[in-house]
Amino acid sequence: DTGVSQNPRHKITKRGQNVTFRCDPISEHNRLYWYRQTLGQGPEFLTYFQNEAQLEKSRLLSDRFSAERPKGSFSTLEIQRTEQGDSAMYLCASSLTLGRGSYEQYFGPGTRLTVT
Amino acid sequence: SQQGEEDPQALSIQEGENATMNCSYKTSINNLQWYRQNSGRGLVHLILIRSNEREKHSGRLRVTLDTSKKSSSLLITASRAADTASYFCATDAAGGTSYGKLTFGQGTILTVHP
Numbered sequence: 001d002t003g004v005s006q007n008p009r010h011k012i013t014k015r016g017q018n019v020t021f022r023c024d025p026i027s028e029h030n031r032l033y034w035y036r037q038t039l040g041q042g043p044e045f046l047t048y049f050q051n052e053a054q055l056e057k058s059r060l061l062s063d064r065f066s067a068e069r070p071k072g073s074f075s076t077l078e079i080q081r082t083e084q085g086d087s088a089m090y091l092c093a094s095s096l097t098l099g100r101g102s103y104e105q106y107f108g109p110g111t112r113l114t115v116t
Numbered sequence: 117s118q119q120g121e122e123d124p125q126a127l128s129i130q131e132g133e134n135a136t137m138n139c140s141y142k143t144s145i146n147n148l149q150w151y152r153q154n155s156g157r158g159l160v161h162l163i164l165i166r167s168n169e170r171e172k173h174s175g176r177l178r179v180t181l182d183t184s185k186k187s188s189s190l191l192i193t194a195s196r197a198a199d200t201a202s203y204f205c206a207t208d209a210a211g212g213t214s215y216g217k218l219t220f221g222q223g224t225i226l227t228v229h230p
Contacts, residue, residue: 004158031216042204042220043159056217091158097216102147102166102208105218107158 002026004108006092012114013082020078021111025094032075033105034067035091036060043091049075050097082115089113122205122221130229135192137224139205140185146208146215148181150190153202153223162190162203167210197230 005024013019025032030051035043046065047057051072061067064082069075079086089112093105123138139148147166151159165172165181165188172179178191192199202225206218 033217035218035220040222042206042222043218045217045219048217089156093159095216102164103216104149104161104164105216106161107151109158112156 004092004094004106006090006108006111008111009109010112010114012116015082015084015115017082018078018080019082019113020076021090021092021113023075023077023092023094023108025074025092026096026106027073029094029096029106030072031095031097031103031105032069033093033095034075034077035093037089037091037110038087046077046090079113082113084115087113087115122203122224124224125222126225126227128227128229129195131195131197133195133228135195135199135226135228137190137203137205137226139188139190139221141188141205141207141219141221142186143207144210145183146210148179148188149206149208149218150177150179150188151204151206151220153204155201159204192226195226195228197228199226200228201226 033048034046037043049069064080067077089110091110092108095103095105097103149164150162153159176193181188202223204223206220
């Protein structure tokens with residue numbers, strides 16, 4: 001399977017613990033995006049990378065959230081000191097973006113986080 | 117905040133009928149995209165329409181875009197039970213340096229009864 005993969009698929013953690021999610025994009029894609037989706041809502045943008053550079057972070061992304069994309073390949077999203085409000089589906093997407101054209105994004109299956 | 121708003125929030129039809137979903141947005145866009153999401157799964161890209169296009173077709177899907185009204189519609193013809201899913205519109209805002217970042221609506225839940 002050469003699509004976007006995310007691990008783990010499900011994570012249950014206790015409030016205050018740290019969690020880390022991984023996203024492996026489609027191999028030739030230079031852009032990688034993280035979104036968060038709560039029940040009954042559409043995905044909300046969190047951050048994105050062009051190769052290894054993090055170009056933008058949403059105001060939704062508090063100081064407890066950090067994302068990396070070393071070497072421009074896979075990416076990790078870490079949440080420190082989790083809170084119950086962090087419970088959501090975390091979606092990763094990638095695209096091959098060349099200049100200011102229009103490009104579709106390919107989404108992974110998501111990581112569902114439950115904070116108890 | 118969500119830029120797009122879908123209408124209706126939920127739609128229930130019989131197999132074989134057509135389904136129409138609408139999306140409104142607030143700012144100028146580079147393009148608008150429609151995605152489908154089956155329950156608890158990731159999103160699947162359906163169709164992308166650029167700001168200078170007015171209509172686009174892909175199989176049983178027809179998308180229209182009216183930039184003067186800042187609205188789009190997705191028509192699924194001859195619906196099937198397998199079309200049951202949530203449908204989201206997403207906009208790529210024009211201008212600025214953050215092109216490619218998508219802003220999603222809240223989605224329309226489509227149920228197709230066999």
